[in-house]
Amino acid sequence: MRTILILILVVTLQSSCKKAPDETKPLTVMYLAPQTLEYASGFTILNKENYKEIKVTTPWPDAEEELTYILYPKGTEKPFKAANTVFVEVPIERVVVTSTTDVPMLEYLNLEQKLVGFPHSDYISSEKTRALIDNGTIKELGKEYNLNTEVVLELSPELIIGFSATGDTKAYDLIQKTGIPVVMNGSWMEQHPLGRAEWIKFVAAFFGKEAAAEERFQKIKKDYNKAVTLAQDVTHAPTVISGSMFKDVWYIPGGNSYFAKILKDANTNYLWSDINKSGSLTLSFESVLDKGQHADLWIRSGSSKSLSELKGKNHQYALFDAFKNKTVYSSTLKMGSKGGSIYYELGPMRPDLILKDIIHIAHPEVLTNYEPYFFEKLN
Template identity: 50%
Template sequence: MKIIKSLLFLSTLVLFTACKQEKKASPKSNTNTSVTYAKGFDIQEFDTYKKLIINTPYPNAEEALEYIIIPKENSVPDSLKTFKIIRTPIEKVVVTSTTHIPMLELLDEEDALVGFPNLKYISSSKTRDRIDQNLITELGNEESINTEILLDVAPELLIGFSMSNNNKMFNTIEKAGIPVVLNGDWLEETPLGRAEWIKFFAVFFEKEKEADSIFTTIETDYKAAVTIATKATTKPTILSGVLYKDVWNLPAGESFVAKFLKDANTNYLWANTKGKGSLSLSFESVYDKGQHAELWLAPGHYSSLEQLEKADEHYVKFDAFKNHKIFSFTQKKGATGGALYYELAPVQPHIVLKDIIKITHADLLPNYEPVYLQKLN
């Protein structure tokens, strides 16, 4: 999975915290930027600035990271100078995951993107056009951003993500005068929680109202799809995942993928398991529970039944294989070969849900054509 692979190249930022003598901030104002579904961040609004709180900047984080977001024309109060300060609106930004690209595009801020590590991974046609015009700079490989090139690009902000709290690269970038903010959208537990991170991006461009409107549309469409799914008279049994070496990886019962399957009104066979990520199981245990599953969703990177059979002859024993009921999210590719699902789907949970409903309850969406979920032949 590209989003997971790309996560391996960054780690985190150690943030200064406010001193205990900080004077009380002005009262929060009543705005529409409240965070509803996302657990990983929050935005607190005051009269002359905002505080961005990243509750889960990386897995198992014990402390939140806090940033002060303040307009360029405003002075910074002495009581806030121990925080990391981000001046807005941002005009030049570097992001580090392909999942960040659609967020910028939805806010009409793709022109602010001036650099990215491994440009070949970007699939969005709008941003690829800017790459072809040499408007976005290649910043190096996934594990180490070229700091010299980054300094030449001179972004006002770098949005990164991390697997831990130990990263020399981000420290170096910050010492060079480029603020780094960590994004933890990939750690969200629900589809709408992931999509709501558009509000995180909006705060840097002073486009909170636009983000609220965009997210409200996503939320409304998602809830409408959930309502449609409740009309189903059957719940098909679902198998997911695939073997990697000797381990079968599939979504845990508290993961956002399991949430999709629940909202689609299906019977995901591992829905009652604990965990918010993946389960690592033996083939035998998966076969014992899933051999008669009616549908098999997301079989890794495989694009045909023939590929599956060549990879492991045991796959043919599953009813879903015998009945040609295996569906993949990764068949639709961008211009450079990347799976569009991994880049675009995080901000399109309503579309992903409708794809699943179409496959599992075809009669409920008779005129709908799946965008990502395609049958393996």
């Protein structure tokens, strides 16, 4: 009841206390720089004369409608009125994000100081942003699916960049009724590694950082494609299995998945590459053993920190040649100071580093002096 009363009060104040613009004060109109996309398929950007139209076409699985956002410069009138459309005055000065994958994008654009709140901030691993959490600049907002509405309203963000795995946006809808615009980041739905990284352009558009985003993305693209070229010159493609058991199911990347694409680009023979599925496959232990027992490499083996810990979870893991030969690699050994995953936070923004890690594992002769960033061998 208290939250509802606060929302009513905020909406009332916003509608009744708006001042007429000071016509004697000159307006500074932001230039909305054009943007183009190369790999991302989950959103579009249409550059108009005095605004940008961004449509997020796949914010979550099986989304029935696309989401439309109109960005227009502060100090100008809203370009038009439309239902089911979120209007955002840019550039943004105060933002709340809800996924750790947004944090590297903000940092690469030098925008971390504009982040004022985050849900379950222990998940954040970046030392730069953790320092802002520790000194109180970034406030804790509770859980991502149950944001502390009162704290959000006190922070007065100009934008919330949300995330939903299921399409449940109730918490965001409640906040948006107060006048705070909410936009959804669907980068995790992209199947091409560079497509995920290109969502930095989505974030940049709200801050007038289009040029910086383009420069950063082009560098990542160049490094990724250069690594692909190096790997394709190798004649031997080692066989690979991935994933691990959870209860009675082995979850393994589908053949059209983001990670399967990286394994292909690293010139490995991923044993489930022929399965036409973009999400995870749910398999029995027996079926994985039958197909992958003699695989050369086991990459992304779950959360275990050692071979003994891995075997302790299921003694039959020891039947795999990769276990016997100690060629099991995990991305979970490197964690932030509060236990957050560096791989899951930074990896989507840096597919070039993931690719180089796997090339170094599969073809060590190609990247001889390379130090892996995410993946480490289990001992």
